[in-house]
Amino acid sequence: MLLEGKRALIFGVANKRSIAWAIAQSLRREGAELAFTYQGERVEQGVRELAASAGSSLVFPCDVQDDAQIDAVFDQIARAWNGRLDVLVHSLAYTPHEELENRYVDSKRENWLLTLDISAYSLVALTRRAEPLMREHGGSIITMTYNGSQRATPHYNTMGIAKAALESSVRYLAAELGQYNIRVNAISAGPLRTLAARSITGFAEMEEEFRKRNPLRRSLDQSEVGDTAAFLASDWSRGTTGTIIFVDAGWHIL
């Protein structure tokens, strides 16, 4: 029970394959109390059912492009949890499908800005609202990235640029908030079969290649990311901030 007494707000559950759901399960197993957000009515019922199975009835709508919705989530969390939040999980991203199909050089301005807004700026927007709820007792903020931020990965394109901005934000946020014992870290995951991943052209072939050649010679599953998030959420990682931790079976060293 690494996280007994801790309260975690989780953004990014769409269904049971979502990385955010695996993180929720690990956090719950270690004793954390959870709250969730969902994007859009289409997934509301499913997210409510998953939340209930994790003992939570705190489920709020939130499209991260909408400041009023973000404010409403944090107002409700502050009320429900008496002004204290210990863990924030940011596990969301979006890019229009054409950005994953076309050449990067053909990226459209509106798609590029939309991708960066949802996938990178949102971490800043959420962290700013979490700060007052974490300032007194400290806190842990965790986001999800991919090594397409550092390497030009086929088809990842604009999402790679968004992940580079996200990873840089992790460092800037960690530098500013460390004095309040608010830690900010990212997990860089290898390929996992989720809704978002399936929309990446060539994902299946890439996953196959990954499985055959990574140092551990096997696929990953979401629970491996979940358990790393539990470590980052807990006091066991109290000396770690501004860091990207790879959960990719060692793929990034090759």
Ligand SMILES: NC(=O)c1ccc[n+]([C@@H]2O[C@H](COP(=O)([O-])OP(=O)(O)OC[C@H]3O[C@@H](n4cnc5c(N)ncnc54)[C@H](O)[C@@H]3O)[C@@H](O)[C@H]2O)c1
């Ligand atoms: N699956 C992988 O292989 C992999 C690898 C490394 C990193 N990641 C990252 O993990 C994170 C979670 O993705 P996933 O693979 O679990 O897929 P997923 O499709 O289950 O989750 C993506 C989430 O983003 C949310 N989202 C998109 N636009 C939003 C908006 N405007 N407002 C609020 N929420 C929005 C969706 O509702 C969904 O819950 C993403 O940041 C992704 O880039 C995934």
